[in-house]
Structure formats: C-alpha cells, structure tokens
Amino acid sequence: MPKIGKSERLIFITSTLVQNPMKLFSLTFFCDKLSCAKSTLSEDIDLVSRIFEQTGQGRLETVSGAAGGVYYIPTMKKEDEIEFLNFLKNELQNSERIVSGGFVYINDIVFNPEVIKKAARIFVRLFLEKEIDYIATVEAKGIALASYVAQYFNKPLVVARNSSKFTEGSTVNISYISGTTGKIETMTMAKKAIKKGARVLFIDDFMRGGGTVRGMKDLLSEFESSLVGVGVLIATKDKKSVDVDYKSLLILEKLDAENKRITFSINPQVIS
Structure with a gap:
C-alpha cells in the first residue's frame, strides 16, 4: 500500500x-x-x-x-449564530409573509436546507447535555428541520402523524387540542417506533400555546418514554402551558394583519 x-x-x-x-x-x-x-x-x-x-x-x-x-x-461560533438569527429575523419580517387568517408564510424557510442546517446546529448546542435517544416531530413542516437535528445528533427520527398507516402495523393514538387551530386533532405513532424508557427531543417549526407539545408528551407516556426537551424555530409570546425545557430561536412579537406589520425578535435565552 x-x-x-x-x-x-x-x-x-x-x-x-x-x-x-x-x-x-x-x-x-x-x-x-x-x-x-x-x-x-x-x-x-x-x-x-x-x-x-x-x-x-x-x-x-x-x-x-x-x-x-x-x-x-456540529456547532457554530456564537457570532455566527447571532448573524444567522438576525438574517432569519429580517427575512421573516417581510410583510408579504402575512397570509389570510393571521398566519405567517414560512415554507420557504423551513424547507431551505441552508437555513435549517444552521438552525439544527444551534439546537445541537442547546440540547447537547440531554442524553437523547430519539428526535421526534409531527408531520409535516417540522420534518426537514428535525431530520437535520437527528442527523447531527446521530439519533433516529420518529414522526407522529395525524392518521395511522396500515404499513406501520399497530399504532398508539391520542387526541389533543392544537394551539394553532384550537381544534381537537389526532396524533398517532407506530408501536414499534420508540423503545420503552427512551429520552426524546421534540423539534418543530412553530409553537403557539403548546398544545402539540402536550400531545407529544402524552403520546410518549404511552411508550413509557419521556420528553426531555423541545426546540422550535419560532414561538409566539403567548403563555405556554408546557412543563418541559423548551427553546425557540425566534419570538413572534407582533402580527398586525390589518396593517401588514410583523415583528420578530431573537430569543435572548438562545444567545445568552
């Protein structure tokens, strides 16, 4: 040789x-x-x-x-994190992102590999000490971000769906109230998806009141597993009824659909 x-x-x-x-x-x-x-x-x-x-x-x-x-x-320098979060904040504050119903269009953000790879690196730093066994998310917009987080942690990704698939075999199902829609929704996961006693990090694109997080925690309890952390790209200022360590990269401070104004801030907990 x-x-x-x-x-x-x-x-x-x-x-x-x-x-x-x-x-x-x-x-x-x-x-x-x-x-x-x-x-x-x-x-x-x-x-x-x-x-x-x-x-x-x-x-x-x-x-x-x-x-x-x-x-x-795979982490980033603190100054690179701040530069990225400022870029993300400025991108999202475009008034043209406001859509009917008082929602914010973020598909181009959450499915942009260059953006979510950097966001995933920040979540690696934030949850590095959590001894994670699985990364979990719900379909569909959080999957891309959660996939990169799972890759960077070298852990399996599990996806909770809103309806069961016969190809997954037996499933566990729970009902929860969505913080975004206020409606009762279903969360389902294959019984073979998670091992008993696992420690799970939940990743998603957006959190309003925390209904999805509570649903995920209830679902994981059916597997005798625990939710040890929550990472979301964006969270509103609304009070969150969740009793688990959660980190959002950005905070939606104000959305004025009538006057087409939207304001985001960087979560100080992330860069402190």
Missing part, C-alpha cells in the same frame, strides 16, 4: 468525522485505515480540531480509555 501523506490523512479524518457527527471512532480505526502510528494520528486530530474551532465548523471531542476515540460535534 502506498504511503499516505499528511494532507491525505487530514482529508480522510475530516471527511469521516463530518459525515458521521456524534459517532465515536476509535484511534485504532484511523490508524488501520491510514497505516500510521497513534502518535502521528494524535497530532493530526489536534490539527483538525484547531482548524474546526478557528473556522467555526464545530469541534472535536476525545474520549480516553480502551473504549475511547474521537467524535465530531
């Missing part, structure tokens, strides 16, 4: 870790792949780690011991 140079080693290490966030790779894995000594590999990893932190591309964590190794955490 031809000798692998330093540049090639750095490329392989970087691409492997970035493509597999939160996955622990042993030093032996890299040494075998790159045909190098552990001392050489340690120097390479230190260099990659410094570059990541200097450029705001996340950070590397090393775990010592026989079962140890290195893994990649």
Whole structure:
C-alpha cells in the first residue's frame, strides 16, 4: 500500500468525522485505515480540531480509555449564530409573509436546507447535555428541520402523524387540542417506533400555546418514554402551558394583519 501523506490523512479524518457527527471512532480505526502510528494520528486530530474551532465548523471531542476515540460535534461560533438569527429575523419580517387568517408564510424557510442546517446546529448546542435517544416531530413542516437535528445528533427520527398507516402495523393514538387551530386533532405513532424508557427531543417549526407539545408528551407516556426537551424555530409570546425545557430561536412579537406589520425578535435565552 502506498504511503499516505499528511494532507491525505487530514482529508480522510475530516471527511469521516463530518459525515458521521456524534459517532465515536476509535484511534485504532484511523490508524488501520491510514497505516500510521497513534502518535502521528494524535497530532493530526489536534490539527483538525484547531482548524474546526478557528473556522467555526464545530469541534472535536476525545474520549480516553480502551473504549475511547474521537467524535465530531456540529456547532457554530456564537457570532455566527447571532448573524444567522438576525438574517432569519429580517427575512421573516417581510410583510408579504402575512397570509389570510393571521398566519405567517414560512415554507420557504423551513424547507431551505441552508437555513435549517444552521438552525439544527444551534439546537445541537442547546440540547447537547440531554442524553437523547430519539428526535421526534409531527408531520409535516417540522420534518426537514428535525431530520437535520437527528442527523447531527446521530439519533433516529420518529414522526407522529395525524392518521395511522396500515404499513406501520399497530399504532398508539391520542387526541389533543392544537394551539394553532384550537381544534381537537389526532396524533398517532407506530408501536414499534420508540423503545420503552427512551429520552426524546421534540423539534418543530412553530409553537403557539403548546398544545402539540402536550400531545407529544402524552403520546410518549404511552411508550413509557419521556420528553426531555423541545426546540422550535419560532414561538409566539403567548403563555405556554408546557412543563418541559423548551427553546425557540425566534419570538413572534407582533402580527398586525390589518396593517401588514410583523415583528420578530431573537430569543435572548438562545444567545445568552
């Protein structure tokens, strides 16, 4: 096998870790792949780690011991987070986004990969210490964001639907009052979707009163699992009747449909 140079080693290490966030790779894995000594590999990893932190591309964590190794955490620099949130706020404050019924059009935001990837990185930082087993969301607009959060946490994504599918087998169903519509809606999930005793992070695009969150918490209780955190892109100023740690990136301060005015703010809890 031809000798692998330093540049090639750095490329392989970087691409492997970035493509597999939160996955622990042993030093032996890299040494075998790159045909190098552990001392050489340690120097390479230190260099990659410094570059990541200097450029705001996340950070590397090393775990010592026989079962140890290195893994990649996809976060952002604080100044990059603030710049992104200001961009997002300004994009959403366009009065043309106000649609009939006093709602805000956000489809182009929640299905824009460049936007939701950055939002997902912020949620990684906010919920990194929660020891999460699953990422959950409800169909449909929260799925894209939740998918990136699941990818970055390296955890399975589960989606609660508003009707059961025969292809999913037996399901668990609950009824809840939607905070957006005020109507009674159904939330359903396959019995095989979540293991007993799981810790679940709920991700969604929008939260008004917290009805969907309460519904998800009730649904998870049927699996004897717990809701350990809630991350939403946007929340209103309305009082939330939820008893779980939740973080919204932006707050909808005011929506004046008659005069076509809409105001958002960055949630200070996110950037403090």
